[in-house]
Amino acid sequence: MYKYIIKRLLLLIPIMLAVSFIVFFITDLAPGDVVDIISGTEMSVEDKEKLREEMGLNDPFVIRYFRYMSGLVRGDLGISLVTKKDVFQVYISRLPATLKLATAGTVVALSIAIPLGITAAVHQNSWRDSGSMVLGLLGLSIPTFWLGLLMIIIFSLKLGWFPSIGNEGLISVVLPAITVGSGQAALTMRTTRSSMLEVIRQDYLRTARAKGVSEKVVIRKHALKNALIPILTVAGNQFGIAMGGAVMTETVFAWPGIGRLIIDSINNRDTQMVTGAIILTTMLSSVVILLIDIAYAFVDPRIKARYTK
Amino acid sequence: MNNKKALALILCICLTFVFLAGCSGSQSTGAGSTSTGSDTNNLETSSEKPVTEIKKGVIVTGKAVDVKEDENTVYQKRITIAPALDFTSMDVQNEAGGTAKSVFFLVFNNLVEYDTMNSKIVSGLAESWEQISDTLWEFKLRQGVKFHDGSDFTAKDVKFTIERGKNQSAAKSKFNTIEEVIIVDDYTVQLKLTAPDNDIIYKLCEANTVMLSSNAFATLPEEEANKIGTGPYKYNEWVQGDYLSLIRFDDYWEGAKKTEEIVIRHIPEASSRLIALQTGEIEICIDPPAVDLHYVAEDKNLVLWQIPSTNIRHIILNLNVEPFNNKLVRQAVAHAINREDLIAIVYEGNATPHYNVMHTMSEFYVDVDCPEFNPEKAKALLAEAGYPNGFKTTIYSSSGTVQKAVASVIQAQLKEIGIDVEIQSLETATFNAGVAPGGTYPIAVDGWGGHTIGPDNALRSPFHSDGNINRSNIKDKKVDEMIDAALSTSNYEERAKIYAELQQYLINNCNWIPLAIEQINVGMKAGLQGYELPLGLHHHLRNIYIVEK
Numbered sequence: 001m002y003k004y005i006i007k008r009l010l011l012l013i014p015i016m017l018a019v020s021f022i023v024f025f026i027t028d029l030a031p032g033d034v035v036d037i038i039s040g041t042e043m044s045v046e047d048k049e050k051l052r053e054e055m056g057l058n059d060p061f062v063i064r065y066f067r068y069m070s071g072l073v074r075g076d077l078g079i080s081l082v083t084k085k086d087v088f089q090v091y092i093s094r095l096p097a098t099l100k101l102a103t104a105g106t107v108v109a110l111s112i113a114i115p116l117g118i119t120a121a122v123h124q125n126s127w128r129d130s131g132s133m134v135l136g137l138l139g140l141s142i143p144t145f146w147l148g149l150l151m152i153i154i155f156s157l158k159l160g161w162f163p164s165i166g167n168e169g170l171i172s173v174v175l176p177a178i179t180v181g182s183g184q185a186a187l188t189m190r191t192t193r194s195s196m197l198e199v200i201r202q203d204y205l206r207t208a209r210a211k212g213v214s215e216k217v218v219i220r221k222h223a224l225k226n227a228l229i230p231i232l233t234v235a236g237n238q239f240g241i242a243m244g245g246a247v248m249t250e251t252v253f254a255w256p257g258i259g260r261l262i263i264d265s266i267n268n269r270d271t272q273m274v275t276g277a278i279i280l281t282t283m284l285s286s287v288v289i290l291l292i293d294i295a296y297a298f299v300d301p302r303i304k305a306r307y308t309k
Numbered sequence: 310m311n312n313k314k315a316l317a318l319i320l321c322i323c324l325t326f327v328f329l330a331g332c333s334g335s336q337s338t339g340a341g342s343t344s345t346g347s348d349t350n351n352l353e354t355s356s357e358k359p360v361t362e363i364k365k366g367v368i369v370t371g372k373a374v375d376v377k378e379d380e381n382t383v384y385q386k387r388i389t390i391a392p393a394l395d396f397t398s399m400d401v402q403n404e405a406g407g408t409a410k411s412v413f414f415l416v417f418n419n420l421v422e423y424d425t426m427n428s429k430i431v432s433g434l435a436e437s438w439e440q441i442s443d444t445l446w447e448f449k450l451r452q453g454v455k456f457h458d459g460s461d462f463t464a465k466d467v468k469f470t471i472e473r474g475k476n477q478s479a480a481k482s483k484f485n486t487i488e489e490v491i492i493v494d495d496y497t498v499q500l501k502l503t504a505p506d507n508d509i510i511y512k513l514c515e516a517n518t519v520m521l522s523s524n525a526f527a528t529l530p531e532e533e534a535n536k537i538g539t540g541p542y543k544y545n546e547w548v549q550g551d552y553l554s555l556i557r558f559d560d561y562w563e564g565a566k567k568t569e570e571i572v573i574r575h576i577p578e579a580s581s582r583l584i585a586l587q588t589g590e591i592e593i594c595i596d597p598p599a600v601d602l603h604y605v606a607e608d609k610n611l612v613l614w615q616i617p618s619t620n621i622r623h624i625i626l627n628l629n630v631e632p633f634n635n636k637l638v639r640q641a642v643a644h645a646i647n648r649e650d651l652i653a654i655v656y657e658g659n660a661t662p663h664y665n666v667m668h669t670m671s672e673f674y675v676d677v678d679c680p681e682f683n684p685e686k687a688k689a690l691l692a693e694a695g696y697p698n699g700f701k702t703t704i705y706s707s708s709g710t711v712q713k714a715v716a717s718v719i720q721a722q723l724k725e726i727g728i729d730v731e732i733q734s735l736e737t738a739t740f741n742a743g744v745a746p747g748g749t750y751p752i753a754v755d756g757w758g759g760h761t762i763g764p765d766n767a768l769r770s771p772f773h774s775d776g777n778i779n780r781s782n783i784k785d786k787k788v789d790e791m792i793d794a795a796l797s798t799s800n801y802e803e804r805a806k807i808y809a810e811l812q813q814y815l816i817n818n819c820n821w822i823p824l825a826i827e828q829i830n831v832g833m834k835a836g837l838q839g840y841e842l843p844l845g846l847h848h849h850l851r852n853i854y855i856v857e858k
Contacts, residue, residue, distance in 0.1 A: 032738030036745070040405025041759060041770060041778045042479040042517070045746050051478060083398055083549055084532065090549055149580055156588050165576055165585045166551070254576040254585075256551035264395070264550065269738045 001297070008290050012283060019282045020072065023275045024065050027266070033057055034081040034269040055081065068275065077276035082268045087276035090261065097167045098257040101180060101249070102242035104173045108181025109188050110235055112139075116185075117192025117231075118219060121200060132189065140186035148179045148252035165254040176253045180246045184238045191234045195227040202226075228299050236292035240285040361606075367842065371605075371612035374836045376856040385592075385855035387570040388837070391582045392848070393596040395575045396553045399535045399544065402477035402517055410516035410847045412573060415555055416457075417519030417538030420448055420467065421510060423761075425842035425849055428670070430510055434462060434520055434539065443505040443799050444488075450496040454562040457536075457543045460524035464492040469523035471500070482777065483512040483762065505797040507804065508763030515762050516847055541566045541851050550575055567854035586611065586832050592855065593840070594832040595848065599657060605832040614831040616842060619670065619758035621663055622711070623823045624704070624719060625744070629782040630751045637694035639819035642752075643680035644687035645726045646719070652825055655714040660825040666815045667767060668760045669826065673808040677816045679823075687726040699727025706732065706754040707740040715754045715824065744780045755780060756827070761844050764808060765796045772815060781820040788814065 035048050035057065043051070052058050056067065071078055077087040120132035155175060156164035163172045199205070200223050208218050247259035258281060265273035296303045361370045376382075392411065398404045401413055422433040432438075435448040454462035468490040474480030475487070486506040491499040502509065512518060525537035536544035539562065542555035553573040559565045574591060576582040579598040586594035587608065597605060605613040626633040626642060633639055648662035663669075664679035691699060704719055706712040713734050720730040730752070735743065744753045757778070760767035770776045773792050774784045788811065795807040815821065829843060839852035 030739065031735075032740075032742035034738075036738045036741035038403075038405065039478065039741075041757075042405050042482055044482070044775065044777050047478055047481065048745075084400065085549060093548060094550070149584075152581065152584050157584050160588065163590060164588050165581055165590060166574070251578050252581055254551075254574070254578070254581060256548060256575075260577070261550055267736055267738065 001294075005290065005294070008286075008293070012286055015282065015286065016279055020069065020275055020279055021065065023278045024068060024271065025061070027269065027271045027274050028061055028064075030266075030269065032269060034271070037268045038082060068272070072279070077279070078272040080265075080273045081270045082265075082273070087273055088280075090273070091258070091277055091280050094256055094258050094261050097255060098243060098259070100167065100173055101176055101246060101255060101257055102239055104177035105180030105184060105242050105246065106235060106239045108177045109184035109238065112181065112185040113188035113235075114192055114224075114231070117189040118196055118224065120189070120193040121196035122219060124197060129193075132193070136186040136189045138186075139182040139189075142182070144179055144183055144246070144248040145252060147182065148175070148249055151175045151179060152252070167255055176246075176249050176255055179249045179252070180242060184235075184242070187238070188231060188234050191230050192227070195230045196223060199223045199227040225299065229296055232292055232295060232299065236288060236295075240288045243284050243288065244281045367617070368615040369612065370615070371609070371835060373612055373838065376836070376838060378856060383857045384567045384569075385857045386568070387572060388568050388593070388853055388855060389572040389574050389591040390593040390848070390850060391574045391576045391585060391591045391595065393579070393582075395550060395577070396547070396573050399532075399547070401519060401521065401535055402474045402480035404517070405479050407847060408573065411843075411850065412553065412555070413516040413519050413538075414540070414847060414849060415542040415571060415851060416536070416540040416544055417521075418454075418540055419515070419519050420450075420513050423511075423514040423844055425844050430514060433514075438510075441499070443797075444502040446500045446502070446509065447493070448498050448500070450498065451562060452496055454539050455560045456522040456525065456539050457558055458522060458525050458529075460522055462520065462522075462539050463495045464498045465495075466520055466523045467498045468492055469526065470518075470521045473521065473526070474518065477517075480517040482766075483515055483518050505799060506765075507796055507799070508765040511761070511763030511766075542571055545570070566851065571850060571853075583832065586834075589834075592834045592837055593848075593850075593853075596830055597832050599659065599830070602659070602830055602832075605830075610835050612833050612835050612837070614829075614833070614840070615659060616829045616831065617661060617670075618827045618829045619668060619761050619844070620756045620827045621666075621668055621758070621823050622660075622715060622754070622756050622825045622827055623821055624715075625750075625753045625755050625781045626820050626822070627748070627751055627753070627781055628784075628820055629747070630749060632694065632696060632700060633751060633820075635694050636819065637690045638696065640680055641687040641690035641694065641726060642723065642728070643819045643822050644683045644690065645722050645728070646822060646824065647682045647722055648824055650722070651715065651718045654718050655711060656825065656827070659828050659830075661828075663823045663826045664816070665812055665823055666772070666821055667764070667808070667812050668758075671760045671764050671767060673764045673805055675809040675812055677813045679816050680819065684725050691726060691728075696727075699729060701729045701731070702751045703731045703733055704752040704754065705740060705743060705750040706734050708734050708736050711827070712754045712756075719752070719754070746776070746779045746782060748780065748782075753780065765792065768792055768808075768811065768815075769796075771821060783818070783820050785818070 033052070035052050039048050056064060068078065079085065080087055080090060116132040116135065120129045123129050152164045152175065155161050162175050166172055205218055205222055208222050244259065246257070247263055249255065250257045250260045258277060262274060262277050265277065360372045361368060392408045394406060394408045396408045396412060397406050398409055401417065404410070419433045420435040421430050421438060424431045434451050434454060436451045438446060438448045440446050450462070450464060450467070456462060471484050471487055471490050474484045486502050486504060486509060487500050488503045489501040491501060493499060500509070520539060522534065522537045525534035541558055541561045541563065543558045545554040545556045547553045552575065555571045557566055557569050576585055579596060580601065582594050583597040583601055583604065585591045586597070587604070602613060605611045626639050628634050652658060652660045652662060665674065665677050667674045691697065704716045706716040716732045716734065720732055723730050743750050744755065757771060759770050769792050770778045771780065772783055772788050773779065774789050791807050791811045795804050795811065798804045798807065833840060834855065836855045838854055841849035841852065843849060
């Protein structure tokens with residue numbers, strides 16, 4: 001097991017190298033640079049060139065990339081080209097908000113998806129099945145932007161139950177979490193349904209029923225546990241994606257998360273911030289996926305046995 | 310049966326959504342939407358029509374609450390403002406962003422300041438000033454002024470600020486005509502100029518020329534020293550992309566302000582910004598969505614200010630690119646533009662058509678003969694230039710909603726005279742790089758609000774051969790000479806004459822076609838007092854307060 005974890009962690013190194021190169025390269029390909037953003041109308045052409053020279057922006061791509069990497073291997077992600085703040089510090093300051101939203105969104109998604117998915121599978125082809133699927137489809141097709149604004153209008157403006165913006169206390173996460181979660185719920189629900197459908201046809205469930213175990217226990221203890229691996233995979237992946245930032249939700253709710261940090265930095269051509277933030281997000285997402293893989297072992301003893309071989 | 314139930318369920322869900330959405334639409338146009346703000350309880354909630362008043366070109370809709378103040382008055386501790394653009398840096402002499410500049414006016418003071426409500430220059434940290442000769446100005450400094458680090462403001466801070474600023478990117482262009490800062494005594498300084506500069510006094514009012522603490526720069530890291538000013542509010546905390554908090558400076562030389570904390574909150578989405586104002590989570594919303602202004606105007610708890618901005622929306626015709634190097638073609642384009650239609654479509658009527666390169670707010674503005682809308686004349690000019698069947702070209706705009714809409718209207722209007730225009734909408738960095746002097750964009754939609762730093766900056770930046778934003782690539786010796794002469798001529802009438810001639814000359818040249826003066830829209834709580842007109846994008850928030858009880 002430990003060997004497996006170490007192997008997976010070591011695999012992060014080439015991933016990081018590839019990610020840093022791709023991000024740095026793509027940001028470099030985009031026309032315009034950070035000086036075009038920060039100079040406004042106040043700087044002459046000569047001063048802009050001087051600033052580019054000072055910032056090292058005129059150096060060839062390879063030199064700039066190696067300069068960045070030499071900092072990175074020493075654990076230095078550099079300074080933002082726009083705000084002059086330490087990239088790592090800025091990222092860390094945004095992380096709690098992102099983790100809060102990603103966790104709350106996943107909790108909302110799972111609490112909608114699992115009960116509805118199970119209901120749909122248990123009552124296959126009934127109105128409950130169709131109803132759940134319609135809800136799922138709605139969740140997937142309603143644009144996040146629209147749903148977010150609608151929720152703000154109803155629950156903040158009209159009813160005054162929740163704040164409409166920002167990250168202050170637990171109450172502020174409710175609306176953004178529902179917005180993020182409703183989109184995620186759809187996929188998790190469909191996965192739950194199909195995974196459950198596969199399991200409920202198995203012989204061991206028939207045996208359990210024949211032994212007189214109640215239907216509730218059959219579903220909850222025997223069927224759901226065995227159907228959990230695909231659900232865990234989907235939910236975990238969605239959590240990983242949410243860690244990269246739910247940009248639309250963050251924009252509508254003025255949520256100070258990683259997604260907006262990355263988008264703003266791309267628009268500002270802040271190469272240091274973009275590359276640093278994406279490297280850190282990739283690392284975090286990889287760790288989340290690793291944790292899910294480890295969680296398989298606890299859900300399914302067969303996998304645990306394979307790890308310990 | 311099952312199918313029917315499923316259908317019924319779907320219908321129920323749809324109806325719920327429609328009902329909820331319907332509720333939101335019908336109620337929000339009413340007189341008073343739900344507000345959680347503390348100051349809104351005493352407000353009237355009758356459904357009278359909103360009161361509209363026009364003061365100095367500003368349309369104020371809604372009525373500010375009348376307040377009575379005495380020694381027992383309690384003021385709301387915190388006021389939150391949500392500007393459209395994020396705050397990006399406290400680097401005073403290098404920052405060009407509008408939101409940051411509004412913050413600099415809260416944290417710092419200038420030697421002289423621009424009173425936007427009365428359009429005149431008033432004393433700041435300098436109690437009085439005098440122009441001794443064409444190239445020598447003397448400033449008597451205010452005594453007893455303290456910086457946030459406790460040090461006294463003296464002549465050496467003025468010297469330090471100006472000498473430092475001459476090497477910093479945003480301050481440089483404002484200090485570059487100052488040759489030397491002479492300290493006469495602790496509270497008297499003289500500025501010796503390299504050449505006569507009639508605009509120096511305007512430049513000293515600018516956000517990048519605020520006074521820094523020499524003591525702070527000597528004792529603190531640069532990042533920290535940049536936060537130390539003499540202004541009424543002190544830097545408190547900045548969470549990038551979220552909020553900036555400023556707290557009251559109790560030793561402020563004018564006396565402590567009424568509001569304890571001012572928070573600048575970043576809400577990127579305009580609709581969310583407006584809703585936050587309606588729910589009472591913020592007190593000032595800058596730039597709510599243009600189509601939703603009526604929500605602010607009709608809400609008895611809010612007041613809407615529609616202020617003519619300093620921004621002149623215009624298009625640039627690049628003289629380096631064919632066929633715009635041909636004056637007849639440029640004149641044809643100018644005759645093809647219908648500003649009234651453009652304003653009706655792009656701004657829903659909330660802008661003023663503009664016909665000059667100089668802003669109407671400038672003291673040197675004159676009425677000029679601008680090519681009128683005349684498609685037939687435009688076609689004739691095109692034919693005369695050798696393009697009887699028109700030609701194909703491209704218009705570039707940044708990805709802002711207004712810029713894209715202007716590009717679309719220009720595309721349609723030029724189509725009428727046979728010019729086939731393709732639109733390229735680009736994000737800011739790409740656009741700025743492409744329109745930089747020497748760029749290759751044939752037509753570009755741009756904006757310019759530089760007259761706040763004086764008439765020289767207003768015309769030098771876009772029209773002088775060496776101008777920072779000479780995006781039409783005009784290299785005209787006559788224009789350069791007129792700009793230089795106007796800056797150094799001490800005779801006011803002579804100067805006015807040069808500027809008048811220059812404005813007409815540039816309008817005839819048609820490399821820079823003005824379209825409209827835009828509007829800054831600001832929604833605020835009806836209880837808010839002390840808001841002042843912004844200068845450009847810089848909102849004056851020093852004196853804002855709300856009476857709590």
